[in-house]
Amino acid sequence: MPTAMTHIHSDHEEMSQAAAGATRKAVERVLRRQDTFSLVLAGGSTPKRLYELLAVEDTPPIPWDQVHLFWGDERLVPPSDPTSNEGMARETLIDAVDIPASNIHPILTAFDHPETAAKAYEKVLVDFFAGPPAFDLVLLGLGEDGHTASLFPEDRPHEAADPGWVVGLQAPPRHSPRGRVSLTLPAINRARQVYFLVSGEGKHESLVAVRDQQDPALPATHVAPEEELHWFVDRAAQGGT
Numbered sequence: 001m002p003t004a005m006t007h008i009h010s011d012h013e014e015m016s017q018a019a020a021g022a023t024r025k026a027v028e029r030v031l032r033r034q035d036t037f038s039l040v041l042a043g044g045s046t047p048k049r050l051y052e053l054l055a056v057e058d059t060p061p062i063p064w065d066q067v068h069l070f071w072g073d074e075r076l077v078p079p080s081d082p083t084s085n086e087g088m089a090r091e092t093l094i095d096a097v098d099i100p101a102s103n104i105h106p107i108l109t110a111f112d113h114p115e116t117a118a119k120a121y122e123k124v125l126v127d128f129f130a131g132p133p134a135f136d137l138v139l140l141g142l143g144e145d146g147h148t149a150s151l152f153p154e155d156r157p158h159e160a161a162d163p164g165w166v167v168g169l170q171a172p173p174r175h176s177p178r179g180r181v182s183l184t185l186p187a188i189n190r191a192r193q194v195y196f197l198v199s200g201e202g203k204h205e206s207l208v209a210v211r212d213q214q215d216p217a218l219p220a221t222h223v224a225p226e227e228e229l230h231w232f233v234d235r236a237a238q239g240g241t
């Protein structure tokens with residue numbers, strides 16, 4: 001089981017600053033012993049500020065020519081769509097840093113079915129890692145229903161017999177757009193580290209259910225990376241006084 005740690009911050013800004021500092025240090029530490037750092041980006045709104053902070057010059061600097069970017073999940077829409085996770089990351093981070101295009105590995109979505117897109121991304125990962133994916137850091141958000149990436153409680157992804165590394169699916173009706181591609185739990189759990197970013201009082205219940213009560217029905221509960229699991233939360237999500 002990984003070492004799990006919670007970092008509680010007064011608000012979303014301070015949480016984002018802390019997560020950005022930790023990410024910079026993780027990049028620096030890993031690049032002391034290998035040439036590349038593989039970073040998986042989360043979608044949604046919570047990580048936007050973190051991405052903006054990673055885009056600015058700070059210490060330790062991030063050598064973007066040694067960083068490879070991947071996505072934890074994607075909606076089956078073009079990058080120009082306002083709900084695209086790739087589009088959001090380009091706007092908040094990628095367009096502001098000098099990263100080679102060959103270091104950016106988006107989930108391609110120009111397919112008719114999520115399963116086809118998933119198979120294509122699985123090939124990207126297996127080709128890059130010359131075998132099973134082994135990310136250095138995976139960033140994840142947490143939904144109010146306990147989903148993470150596009151792994152939803154209804155689909156019971158933690159019970160899948162042979163989920164592979166990437167899955168294509170239809171999200172539950174409450175989540176639009178419904179066509180999704182997501183890393184599976186085995187792909188996430190082969191990472192060295194996972195950072196969960198959880199902000200806002202709306203996430204309090206799912207944070208407690210996943211982190212504290214470890215409700216087995218919730219996919220996020222089954223996230224267990226090889227080395228370290230960090231929860232970056234603000235007081236509103238923590239339920240702080």
Ligand code: 6PG
Pocket residue numbers: 042043044045046047072073074075085140141142143147148149150
């Ligand atoms: C997505 C994300 C998803 C997200 C949570 C939290 O594509 O939507 O990967 O898992 O992290 O839904 O979203 P917010 O950060 O917007 O609350």
